[in-house]
Amino acid sequence: MATEWIQTSCGMCYVGCGVRVQMEDGIALGIEGDPNHPQNRGNMCAKGKAGLMNLYNPYRVKAPLKRTNPEKGLHVDPGWQEISWAEALDTVGSKLQAIRDNPKQLYIQGWEITGDSHLWLHAFASAFGTPHYSSNGSPTCGKVIHPVEFFAAGGFHQQPDLHYCNYCILVGTQFAIAARASFNHILRDMADARARGMKLVVVDPIGGFAGSKADQWVPIRPGTDTAFALSMLHVLLNELGIYDAEFLKHKSNAPYLVGPKGLYARDPASGKPMVFDAADQKTKVYDDPTLKDPAIIGASEAGRPSFELLKEHVAKYSPEKTEEITTIPAATLRQIAKEFGAAASIGATTVIDGVELPYRPACVDWAKGPQGHKHGFHQCWPLKLLNIVMGAVSVPGGILSTGAAGKKPFQWFPEGGTDGLLEKGGNILPLPHPKAFPGRTPTKPVRNDLAEIFPLAPHFHTLLPLTAEDHERYGLDYGLEVMLHTPTNSLLGSFGDLKVVERFYRSIPFIAGFAVEINETNLFDDIILPFPSYLERFDFNAGTSSRQLGPCGQDDWFWQVRQPVVELAPGLRHPQEVIMELARRVGILDDFYRLINHTFRLKEPYALQPGRRYGATEVIDRTARCWFGEEHDLKWFQEHGVIRYEKDVEEAYIGPFLQARLPIYLEHFLQRGAELKEVIGQMGLDWDFSDYTPLSEWLPCPSYDAVKKGEYEFIAVHYKLPYVYGSFGNDNPLINELCERNPYAYGVLVNADVAKAKGFADGEEVWLESPVRKVKVKLKLTQCIHPEVVGIAGHFGHWSPGMPIARGKGVNFNSLLPTDLEHIDKISTALDHCVEVRLYK
Amino acid sequence: MANLTFKEPMQQANTVRVRVRFMGDLRAVVESRDLNVSLPQGSSVGDLLGALAGRYGDPFAKWLFTESGELHHYILIFVNGENIQDTGGVSTGLAGQEDQVEVIMLPMFEGG
C-alpha cells in the first residue's frame, strides 16, 4: 500500500502549525509536525495529534439541516430534517433579502480563526451594510491586549523575547507553557530560556502548568493585578529609583506637561503638548527641533511632567497596603521588583547583525487573566507600564509586539499620529485594528452592541444580550432579525449567564449557522450549513501565526496555505463558496469582491472582477500569486507548504526605529470620558465613569466585595489546559481521554487545607453555587491554588446530543458569570471573569 | 435612492455628479445604500465628506472624523474603484462625468 505524506496546516486551534499527514488509499492515518516549518519546527501538541478524530467524527454534519420545531431553548430538540443545499441557500438568502433595506438587523458572529471564514464574513458584513460583525470569540480574551498593544507597542499581541530575556514575569497567563499563539514555537524557546537561566516568576491565583515550571509562583487574589502592578511601579520608581530616563524623555509622553485639570498644557498656537527643556530652561512643544533634555520630574509654570504625576500616583500603593488587597507579602513584592529592576539592565546595549540596540532582558507579560474583570482595562494597563518605564518594549530581552512590522511581501510598520504618540499600529492586511488611542467620539447608539458608548473598546458583542432584554432603555428602535454564525460555539463560549444568553438567542427570529458537529449554539439554528474539517479545506489564512501572531524576534516570517488531505465529503462545500453564493443571492457580490480585493491587497491582474464567478481555489491561487509572485501559485504551496523570509533587525526589534512616543499617561481617557458623560446624560442611563482616568486606580470587582462582606467564601476563576482548545475540544475522544485521566481537568480545584477545614475530601461531589447558577462538581484538592480561589478549567459542560463524548463532563465556567452592565468593563467591554461562589454538600 | 444637491441648484456644466455608496457600519446611520450628489466642479473627496457630514449630522460625522477632524483609520474610500490612500487622500479630485464614490466603514479585526 503506497504511503503518501501531504503537507498542510493544523486547524485544531488558531495557531496553525505546519503538519504532514500520512495518507494511504485516500485515508488519513497519522499527523506529524513538519520539521521544516518555522512555526512549530516539527513540534505538535496533543490537540493537533488528535485531529484525525475530528475528521472522522461520525457525528459530523454532512448535509444542510432545517429545524422543524419552531420552539427554541437550551434543551429543546430542534427536530432536524435533512434538506438540499438549494433549499438551505434559498431560505438563508430570502431571510437576508428581507432585511436588505435595513441591513443593520443582521448579526454575524464571525469568529472562526483557523481559516478564511472570519475575513470573508468580515467582507460580507461590510458589503451587506451591517455594523454587527464580531470576530471575537471570548467575552474577555483580546479585549484589552489588542487595543493596548496597538497604541503602546505597535502590533497585535505581546510576546516576551525569550531569546534574550533573563527575568520574565507572567501575570494571569501560561505563556509558552500551556497557552498562547505560536504555541509549539515558543514552548521550545521557553524551555531553552529556562535552561540558560532565565528566571520565571508566575503571578497567578492558580499554580498550574506555568506555576509548576516557574522559579517562583506568587499566588494573587483574583482581580487585584492593578494593585500589584502599581505597587511594583512604586517600588521601582520611588523606592529604588530604577527607570529608563532616556527612553522616557525621548520616546514616551513622560515629559508632556500636565495642567491642573489633568489635560496637557498645550502650545496656544499649534495645540501641541508642551514639555520643559532642562537644557535651556524653556518650555517648548514636544517636537521642537531644539529640544535636548525634556524634564520628566519637577514642575514648571505650565504644568508638571506626566511622569512626575505617575510617580506621585503610584506612591499610594505601598507594598504593605497592596498586600491587604492582593495577599502578596510586601517582602515578596519588593524582592520581585528589585530583581526585575536589576535584570532590566537600564542603559545596557547589545549589537545584533551590526546594529547597536538597547538591551533590556526583563519583562512582564499578561494575557487573559487580568483582562477578565470589571475594571479589566486598568487591571492590564499598569502591567504594560512596567515594561514601558523600563524601556523594555520592542528591544532585545524585553516585551515584543507580534505582527507589528514587516518588509516582505509588503512593507508595514507602526506610525505616530495624534500628539506625537504611537497611533497607527502595523498590520500586514489593510484592515482597521482595535486601538484605544485616541478613541472615537461617543454618540447616542445606533448599534445593538452599544459600540458608540464604549469609545475606547475594540469589541462589543458582550453587550448584545443586554440590549436584547430592553432595546428602549438604550434608545434603540430595532432588534436583530437575522444571525449568521461560524461553527464556533458562541452560546457557550462568548457570553456568561445561560439564562440571559438563551433569551438573547431566542430573541433573534432567524439563525443560520455553520456546523462541524451540532454544538449548543447550533441548537438555536433554523438552518445548519455543514462546515468542512480543516483537513478538507483550502485556506489562504491558515491560522493566525503568519498574519498577526507569529514568533517574535529574528525567527523567519512565513506564510502557509492550507490544502485538503482528503476529498471534500459529499454534501459539503467550501465555506468561501457558500459565502460568495449568499453574496450573489442578495445582490452584493461585486461589493463583496471589492472588499476582498482590499482585504487581501489584490491588485490587477489578480483582483476579483465584477460580474465574474470564482471558486475558492481560484481566489486563493490569485492571492498567492499576487503576494508572492507568479511562480508561487497555489500549486507551489501545495508542493512546498510554506514560504519563509528572514527578518532583519528593524523588523525584529522595532523599538529604536519607531518614529513615535509611547504613552505612560492617558490624557485622552479624560476627554472621551467627558464626551461620554454628555451622551449618557442625554440617554438617562446610570453609568460608571470611574475608569476614565489617565492613571490607573485599583477598583474591586463585585466578587472581591462579596467575599469581603462574607456573602460568599470563594472567587472562581478559569484557567486553560494545553490540550483543550475552544468549546469543541473535548468532544474528541483522545482529548476527552486526556481530560479523564487528569483529575484536574474535569474536576474543580480547591485549596487542600481550606477544603479539609470544611470537611471536603479529594474527589468528593459538592454543590458549587454562583449568583446565577448552581452545579454539582467534583473537587480536586491541591496546594497549588490561592486559598480563596476555586479553579475551573477548559471549555466543558456540554449538553448537546451532537457532542456525545463531551456531554455531561466538566463545568462550563462562563455559565456561572452574572451578565449585566455591573459586570462589564466600561472601557473594554470585557465581562468580569471572577465570580463569587460557595461550595457545599 | 436619495438625491442631494448643495446650495443653489447648479448648472449641469458647473457640477460633478457623484454616486455615493455606503457600505459597512455607515449604512446603519445613513439608512440608505446609495445617494446621488451634485457638487461644484473641482470638488474633492474632502468636500464631499464635508457635505455628507452636514447632511447627516451626528452620529455620521463623528463616525467619520476624529475630534481633530481627521478621517478615522477604519474609514475606507474608493473613487471609481481606486483607494484614495493611493491617490492623494481626501484631496483626491472628483472630476469624472459620473464619479462613483464608495464610503466604507470597516469593522475592526478584533481577535481574542
Ligand code: SF4
Ligand atoms: S498548537 Fe494548535 S495548530 Fe499547533 S499542533 Fe496544537 S492544535 Fe495544532
